[in-house]
Amino acid sequence: AQTVTQSQPEMSVQEAETVTLSCTYDTSESDYYLFWYKQPPSRQMILVIRQEAYKQQNATENRFSVNFQKAAKSFSLKISDSQLGDAAMYFCAYKRSAEKLVFGKGTKLTVNP
Amino acid sequence: GAVVSQHPSRVICKSGTSVKIECRSLDFQATTMFWYRQFPKQSLMLMATSNEGSKATYEQGVEKDKFLINHASLTLSTLTVTSAHPEDSSFYICSVRKAEGGGNSPLHFGNGTRLTVT
Numbered sequence: 001a002q003t004v005t006q007s008q009p010e011m012s013v014q015e016a017e018t019v020t021l022s023c024t025y026d027t028s029e030s031d032y033y034l035f036w037y038k039q040p041p042s043r044q045m046i047l048v049i050r051q052e053a054y055k056q057q058n059a060t061e062n063r064f065s066v067n068f069q070k071a072a073k074s075f076s077l078k079i080s081d082s083q084l085g086d087a088a089m090y091f092c093a094y095k096r097s098a099e100k101l102v103f104g105k106g107t108k109l110t111v112n113p
Numbered sequence: 114g115a116v117v118s119q120h121p122s123r124v125i126c127k128s129g130t131s132v133k134i135e136c137r138s139l140d141f142q143a144t145t146m147f148w149y150r151q152f153p154k155q156s157l158m159l160m161a162t163s164n165e166g167s168k169a170t171y172e173q174g175v176e177k178d179k180f181l182i183n184h185a186s187l188t189l190s191t192l193t194v195t196s197a198h199p200e201d202s203s204f205y206i207c208s209v210r211k212a213e214g215g216g217n218s219p220l221h222f223g224n225g226t227r228l229t230v231t
Binding site for chain 1: 147151155156157158159162204206208219220222224225
């Protein structure tokens with residue numbers, strides 16, 4: 001079974017600084033998709049960024065970028081120029097095609113003013 | 114605007130009663146909807162996959178007779194917690210995938226339902 005591991009239960013960053021959230025996963029498949037979701041206190045799950053495993057280029061969405069290392073099965077999220085509104089729980093997730101989404105346990109990010 | 118509407122957002126019920134939670138896809142048809150459960154400070158755990166026009170697929174350990182899922186149309190799935198007990202108190206979230214979406218189509222999530230069983 002696929003598993004997703006987020007080794008950092010909590011992280012903190014100063015406003016305007018950069019922070020990297022770690023995620024590793026275990027799979028024997030070669031074709032899959034990876035996601036980072038943000039869950040603010042409102043509990044709404046918001047898609048931050050996604051990556052197709054067949055793409056070597058790391059995905060980027062404005063201040064959010066990933067470091068996808070397929071061989072190492074690593075998918076870290078970098079948040080640049082952190083803002084107070086970035087404070088939330090961040091979940092890394094994996095899925096194959098139309099199969100279910102498997103989430104990591106999450107990392108709570110605090111942004112200090 | 115919101116893509117998925119989940120109702121109610123909060124519900125308090127007495128032990129032994131049943132509660133129905135609705136999940137509506139507002140912008141597109143969804144042949145598949147997912148129901149997750151999230152305990153405080155924990156991750157989302159998939160409970161079941163709701164398939165339009167057919168029986169739901171439940172994850173291991175989830176009682177299908179207790180958590181009834183109905184997906185009668187391409188825009189609506191319901192989760193009914195039957196004979197609720199305090200241990201069923203949790204945050205329930207639905208998610209939707211576009212019917213015509215490919216494998217990398219992201220899931221759109223509802224705002225969740227906070228269920229408290231007294």
